[in-house]
Amino acid sequence: MPQNHHPFEILKFCPRCGEKTFKPQTGKSLECCSCGFLFFINEVASVVAVIFNDNGEMLFTIRKHDPEKGMLDLPGGFVDPGESAEQALIREVKEELNLDIYDFSYFGSFSNQYLFGGIIYFTLDITFICIVDSLEGIKAGDDVEDYRFIDLKTIEIDQIGLGSIKKVVNELKTNFHR
Ligand SMILES: [Zn+2]
Known part of the structure:
Protein backbone atom coordinates (compact mmCIF):
# COMPACT_ATOMS: atom_id res chain seq x y z
CA MET A 1 0.00 0.00 0.00
CA ILE A 41 -8.47 7.96 12.41
CA ASN A 42 -10.54 4.93 13.50
CA GLU A 43 -11.46 1.71 11.77
CA VAL A 44 -14.58 1.88 9.60
CA ALA A 45 -17.09 -0.90 10.35
CA SER A 46 -18.16 -3.20 7.55
CA VAL A 47 -19.98 -6.53 7.46
CA VAL A 48 -19.29 -9.77 5.61
CA ALA A 49 -21.80 -12.59 4.99
CA VAL A 50 -20.75 -16.24 4.72
CA ILE A 51 -23.51 -18.23 2.98
CA PHE A 52 -23.44 -21.89 1.89
CA ASN A 53 -25.72 -23.76 -0.51
CA ASP A 54 -27.07 -27.28 0.11
CA ASN A 55 -23.99 -28.79 -1.54
CA GLY A 56 -21.73 -27.10 1.01
CA GLU A 57 -20.34 -24.63 -1.51
CA MET A 58 -19.74 -21.04 -0.40
CA LEU A 59 -21.28 -18.01 -2.08
CA PHE A 60 -18.76 -15.55 -3.54
CA THR A 61 -19.43 -12.32 -5.38
CA ILE A 62 -17.41 -10.79 -8.22
CA ARG A 63 -16.38 -7.18 -7.57
CA LYS A 64 -17.87 -4.69 -10.03
CA HIS A 65 -15.71 -1.71 -9.04
CA ASP A 66 -12.21 -0.91 -7.87
CA PRO A 67 -10.49 -1.62 -5.61
CA GLU A 68 -9.90 -5.19 -6.86
CA LYS A 69 -12.47 -5.02 -9.68
CA GLY A 70 -13.18 -8.48 -11.18
CA MET A 71 -11.80 -10.36 -8.19
CA LEU A 72 -13.70 -12.66 -5.86
CA ASP A 73 -15.28 -11.11 -2.79
CA LEU A 74 -17.87 -11.98 -0.18
CA PRO A 75 -21.30 -10.34 0.17
CA GLY A 76 -21.38 -7.32 2.49
CA GLY A 77 -20.34 -3.71 2.75
CA PHE A 78 -19.92 -0.68 4.95
CA VAL A 79 -22.15 -0.05 7.95
CA ASP A 80 -24.07 3.21 7.39
CA PRO A 81 -24.12 5.93 10.07
CA GLY A 82 -26.80 5.09 12.65
CA GLU A 83 -27.01 1.46 11.56
CA SER A 84 -26.14 -1.69 13.55
CA ALA A 85 -23.88 -4.39 12.10
CA GLU A 86 -26.88 -6.75 11.99
CA GLN A 87 -29.01 -4.21 10.08
CA ALA A 88 -26.17 -3.60 7.61
CA LEU A 89 -25.74 -7.34 7.08
CA ILE A 90 -29.41 -7.85 6.23
CA ARG A 91 -29.52 -4.74 4.01
CA GLU A 92 -26.31 -5.49 2.07
CA VAL A 93 -27.21 -9.12 1.33
CA LYS A 94 -30.62 -7.99 0.06
CA GLU A 95 -29.14 -5.18 -2.09
CA GLU A 96 -26.30 -7.23 -3.56
CA LEU A 97 -27.96 -10.61 -4.08
CA ASN A 98 -31.71 -10.22 -3.41
CA LEU A 99 -31.45 -12.74 -0.57
CA ASP A 100 -33.28 -12.59 2.78
CA ILE A 101 -31.26 -13.60 5.83
CA TYR A 102 -33.22 -15.92 8.11
CA ASP A 103 -30.59 -16.44 10.83
CA PHE A 104 -26.94 -15.61 11.48
CA SER A 105 -24.15 -16.09 14.01
CA TYR A 106 -20.97 -14.12 14.68
CA PHE A 107 -17.79 -15.64 13.20
CA GLY A 108 -15.05 -13.06 13.78
CA SER A 109 -13.65 -9.67 12.75
CA PHE A 110 -10.84 -8.98 10.31
CA SER A 111 -8.94 -5.72 9.68
CA ASN A 112 -8.17 -4.37 6.24
CA GLN A 113 -6.81 -1.32 4.42
CA TYR A 114 -9.15 -0.17 1.68
CA LEU A 115 -7.79 2.30 -0.90
CA PHE A 116 -10.63 4.38 -2.35
CA GLY A 117 -10.49 7.78 -4.03
CA GLY A 118 -6.79 8.14 -3.26
CA ILE A 119 -7.05 7.68 0.51
CA ILE A 120 -6.72 4.60 2.70
CA TYR A 121 -9.70 3.63 4.85
CA PHE A 122 -8.86 1.32 7.74
CA THR A 123 -11.76 -1.10 7.88
CA LEU A 124 -12.97 -3.79 10.25
CA ASP A 125 -14.88 -6.58 8.51
CA ILE A 126 -17.36 -8.06 11.01
CA THR A 127 -18.13 -11.51 9.68
CA PHE A 128 -21.29 -13.59 10.17
CA ILE A 129 -22.24 -17.14 9.14
CA CYS A 130 -25.68 -16.68 7.58
CA ILE A 131 -28.66 -18.83 6.71
CA VAL A 132 -30.98 -17.45 4.04
CA ASP A 133 -34.67 -18.19 3.52
CA SER A 134 -34.00 -19.54 0.02
CA LEU A 135 -31.39 -19.19 -2.72
CA GLU A 136 -34.04 -19.31 -5.46
CA GLY A 137 -34.37 -15.58 -5.97
CA ILE A 138 -30.61 -14.91 -6.08
CA LYS A 139 -29.70 -12.08 -8.45
CA ALA A 140 -26.57 -9.93 -8.72
CA GLY A 141 -27.41 -6.29 -7.99
CA ASP A 142 -26.01 -3.09 -6.55
CA ASP A 143 -22.18 -3.08 -6.83
CA VAL A 144 -21.83 -6.80 -7.60
CA GLU A 145 -20.84 -7.96 -11.11
CA ASP A 146 -21.85 -11.61 -10.63
CA TYR A 147 -21.81 -14.42 -8.08
CA ARG A 148 -20.63 -18.00 -7.91
CA PHE A 149 -20.65 -20.96 -5.53
CA ILE A 150 -17.23 -22.44 -4.82
CA ASP A 151 -16.11 -25.39 -2.70
CA LEU A 152 -13.85 -24.09 0.08
CA LYS A 153 -11.49 -27.03 -0.54
CA THR A 154 -10.80 -25.88 -4.11
CA ILE A 155 -10.75 -22.08 -3.66
CA GLU A 156 -7.53 -20.37 -4.68
CA ILE A 157 -6.81 -17.55 -2.26
CA ASP A 158 -5.14 -15.47 -5.00
CA GLN A 159 -8.52 -15.14 -6.77
CA ILE A 160 -9.79 -13.14 -3.78
CA GLY A 161 -9.20 -9.39 -4.00
CA LEU A 162 -9.26 -7.89 -0.52
CA GLY A 163 -6.79 -8.83 2.20
CA SER A 164 -9.39 -9.13 4.95
CA ILE A 165 -11.55 -11.45 2.79
CA LYS A 166 -8.50 -13.67 2.23
CA LYS A 167 -8.15 -13.82 6.03
CA VAL A 168 -11.86 -14.73 6.41
CA VAL A 169 -11.60 -17.55 3.87
CA ASN A 170 -8.34 -18.89 5.32
CA GLU A 171 -9.91 -18.91 8.78
CA LEU A 172 -13.00 -20.73 7.46
CA LYS A 173 -10.80 -23.31 5.68
CA THR A 174 -8.89 -24.15 8.86
CA ASN A 175 -11.37 -23.57 11.71
CA PHE A 176 -14.91 -23.96 10.40
CA HIS A 177 -16.68 -27.26 9.87
CA ARG A 178 -20.30 -27.36 8.84
ZN1 LIG B 1 -7.93 24.48 12.67
Whole structure:
Protein backbone atom coordinates (compact mmCIF):
# COMPACT_ATOMS: atom_id res chain seq x y z
CA MET A 1 0.00 0.00 0.00
CA PRO A 2 1.68 3.27 -1.09
CA GLN A 3 2.55 5.47 1.89
CA ASN A 4 1.27 8.65 0.18
CA HIS A 5 -2.33 7.37 0.41
CA HIS A 6 -2.28 7.35 4.19
CA PRO A 7 -4.70 9.90 5.75
CA PHE A 8 -1.71 11.65 7.37
CA GLU A 9 -0.38 12.44 3.87
CA ILE A 10 -3.74 13.52 2.42
CA LEU A 11 -5.37 15.52 5.22
CA LYS A 12 -3.26 18.70 5.35
CA PHE A 13 -5.91 21.39 5.82
CA CYS A 14 -7.91 21.70 9.03
CA PRO A 15 -11.60 21.01 8.28
CA ARG A 16 -12.66 23.52 10.99
CA CYS A 17 -10.49 26.63 10.42
CA GLY A 18 -9.10 25.86 6.93
CA GLU A 19 -5.46 26.51 7.85
CA LYS A 20 -2.75 24.24 6.48
CA THR A 21 -1.75 23.34 10.03
CA PHE A 22 -3.28 19.86 10.34
CA LYS A 23 -0.56 17.57 11.69
CA PRO A 24 -0.34 13.96 12.87
CA GLN A 25 -0.40 14.00 16.66
CA THR A 26 -0.18 10.33 17.53
CA GLY A 27 -0.26 7.24 15.32
CA LYS A 28 -4.04 7.57 15.10
CA SER A 29 -4.99 11.24 15.25
CA LEU A 30 -4.44 14.62 13.61
CA GLU A 31 -4.49 17.96 15.43
CA CYS A 32 -4.71 21.50 14.09
CA CYS A 33 -1.87 23.67 15.45
CA SER A 34 -3.96 26.83 14.81
CA CYS A 35 -7.35 26.08 16.36
CA GLY A 36 -6.75 22.85 18.28
CA PHE A 37 -9.24 20.77 16.27
CA LEU A 38 -8.58 17.07 16.91
CA PHE A 39 -9.53 14.31 14.45
CA PHE A 40 -9.18 10.57 15.06
CA ILE A 41 -8.47 7.96 12.41
CA ASN A 42 -10.54 4.93 13.50
CA GLU A 43 -11.46 1.71 11.77
CA VAL A 44 -14.58 1.88 9.60
CA ALA A 45 -17.09 -0.90 10.35
CA SER A 46 -18.16 -3.20 7.55
CA VAL A 47 -19.98 -6.53 7.46
CA VAL A 48 -19.29 -9.77 5.61
CA ALA A 49 -21.80 -12.59 4.99
CA VAL A 50 -20.75 -16.24 4.72
CA ILE A 51 -23.51 -18.23 2.98
CA PHE A 52 -23.44 -21.89 1.89
CA ASN A 53 -25.72 -23.76 -0.51
CA ASP A 54 -27.07 -27.28 0.11
CA ASN A 55 -23.99 -28.79 -1.54
CA GLY A 56 -21.73 -27.10 1.01
CA GLU A 57 -20.34 -24.63 -1.51
CA MET A 58 -19.74 -21.04 -0.40
CA LEU A 59 -21.28 -18.01 -2.08
CA PHE A 60 -18.76 -15.55 -3.54
CA THR A 61 -19.43 -12.32 -5.38
CA ILE A 62 -17.41 -10.79 -8.22
CA ARG A 63 -16.38 -7.18 -7.57
CA LYS A 64 -17.87 -4.69 -10.03
CA HIS A 65 -15.71 -1.71 -9.04
CA ASP A 66 -12.21 -0.91 -7.87
CA PRO A 67 -10.49 -1.62 -5.61
CA GLU A 68 -9.90 -5.19 -6.86
CA LYS A 69 -12.47 -5.02 -9.68
CA GLY A 70 -13.18 -8.48 -11.18
CA MET A 71 -11.80 -10.36 -8.19
CA LEU A 72 -13.70 -12.66 -5.86
CA ASP A 73 -15.28 -11.11 -2.79
CA LEU A 74 -17.87 -11.98 -0.18
CA PRO A 75 -21.30 -10.34 0.17
CA GLY A 76 -21.38 -7.32 2.49
CA GLY A 77 -20.34 -3.71 2.75
CA PHE A 78 -19.92 -0.68 4.95
CA VAL A 79 -22.15 -0.05 7.95
CA ASP A 80 -24.07 3.21 7.39
CA PRO A 81 -24.12 5.93 10.07
CA GLY A 82 -26.80 5.09 12.65
CA GLU A 83 -27.01 1.46 11.56
CA SER A 84 -26.14 -1.69 13.55
CA ALA A 85 -23.88 -4.39 12.10
CA GLU A 86 -26.88 -6.75 11.99
CA GLN A 87 -29.01 -4.21 10.08
CA ALA A 88 -26.17 -3.60 7.61
CA LEU A 89 -25.74 -7.34 7.08
CA ILE A 90 -29.41 -7.85 6.23
CA ARG A 91 -29.52 -4.74 4.01
CA GLU A 92 -26.31 -5.49 2.07
CA VAL A 93 -27.21 -9.12 1.33
CA LYS A 94 -30.62 -7.99 0.06
CA GLU A 95 -29.14 -5.18 -2.09
CA GLU A 96 -26.30 -7.23 -3.56
CA LEU A 97 -27.96 -10.61 -4.08
CA ASN A 98 -31.71 -10.22 -3.41
CA LEU A 99 -31.45 -12.74 -0.57
CA ASP A 100 -33.28 -12.59 2.78
CA ILE A 101 -31.26 -13.60 5.83
CA TYR A 102 -33.22 -15.92 8.11
CA ASP A 103 -30.59 -16.44 10.83
CA PHE A 104 -26.94 -15.61 11.48
CA SER A 105 -24.15 -16.09 14.01
CA TYR A 106 -20.97 -14.12 14.68
CA PHE A 107 -17.79 -15.64 13.20
CA GLY A 108 -15.05 -13.06 13.78
CA SER A 109 -13.65 -9.67 12.75
CA PHE A 110 -10.84 -8.98 10.31
CA SER A 111 -8.94 -5.72 9.68
CA ASN A 112 -8.17 -4.37 6.24
CA GLN A 113 -6.81 -1.32 4.42
CA TYR A 114 -9.15 -0.17 1.68
CA LEU A 115 -7.79 2.30 -0.90
CA PHE A 116 -10.63 4.38 -2.35
CA GLY A 117 -10.49 7.78 -4.03
CA GLY A 118 -6.79 8.14 -3.26
CA ILE A 119 -7.05 7.68 0.51
CA ILE A 120 -6.72 4.60 2.70
CA TYR A 121 -9.70 3.63 4.85
CA PHE A 122 -8.86 1.32 7.74
CA THR A 123 -11.76 -1.10 7.88
CA LEU A 124 -12.97 -3.79 10.25
CA ASP A 125 -14.88 -6.58 8.51
CA ILE A 126 -17.36 -8.06 11.01
CA THR A 127 -18.13 -11.51 9.68
CA PHE A 128 -21.29 -13.59 10.17
CA ILE A 129 -22.24 -17.14 9.14
CA CYS A 130 -25.68 -16.68 7.58
CA ILE A 131 -28.66 -18.83 6.71
CA VAL A 132 -30.98 -17.45 4.04
CA ASP A 133 -34.67 -18.19 3.52
CA SER A 134 -34.00 -19.54 0.02
CA LEU A 135 -31.39 -19.19 -2.72
CA GLU A 136 -34.04 -19.31 -5.46
CA GLY A 137 -34.37 -15.58 -5.97
CA ILE A 138 -30.61 -14.91 -6.08
CA LYS A 139 -29.70 -12.08 -8.45
CA ALA A 140 -26.57 -9.93 -8.72
CA GLY A 141 -27.41 -6.29 -7.99
CA ASP A 142 -26.01 -3.09 -6.55
CA ASP A 143 -22.18 -3.08 -6.83
CA VAL A 144 -21.83 -6.80 -7.60
CA GLU A 145 -20.84 -7.96 -11.11
CA ASP A 146 -21.85 -11.61 -10.63
CA TYR A 147 -21.81 -14.42 -8.08
CA ARG A 148 -20.63 -18.00 -7.91
CA PHE A 149 -20.65 -20.96 -5.53
CA ILE A 150 -17.23 -22.44 -4.82
CA ASP A 151 -16.11 -25.39 -2.70
CA LEU A 152 -13.85 -24.09 0.08
CA LYS A 153 -11.49 -27.03 -0.54
CA THR A 154 -10.80 -25.88 -4.11
CA ILE A 155 -10.75 -22.08 -3.66
CA GLU A 156 -7.53 -20.37 -4.68
CA ILE A 157 -6.81 -17.55 -2.26
CA ASP A 158 -5.14 -15.47 -5.00
CA GLN A 159 -8.52 -15.14 -6.77
CA ILE A 160 -9.79 -13.14 -3.78
CA GLY A 161 -9.20 -9.39 -4.00
CA LEU A 162 -9.26 -7.89 -0.52
CA GLY A 163 -6.79 -8.83 2.20
CA SER A 164 -9.39 -9.13 4.95
CA ILE A 165 -11.55 -11.45 2.79
CA LYS A 166 -8.50 -13.67 2.23
CA LYS A 167 -8.15 -13.82 6.03
CA VAL A 168 -11.86 -14.73 6.41
CA VAL A 169 -11.60 -17.55 3.87
CA ASN A 170 -8.34 -18.89 5.32
CA GLU A 171 -9.91 -18.91 8.78
CA LEU A 172 -13.00 -20.73 7.46
CA LYS A 173 -10.80 -23.31 5.68
CA THR A 174 -8.89 -24.15 8.86
CA ASN A 175 -11.37 -23.57 11.71
CA PHE A 176 -14.91 -23.96 10.40
CA HIS A 177 -16.68 -27.26 9.87
CA ARG A 178 -20.30 -27.36 8.84
ZN1 LIG B 1 -7.93 24.48 12.67
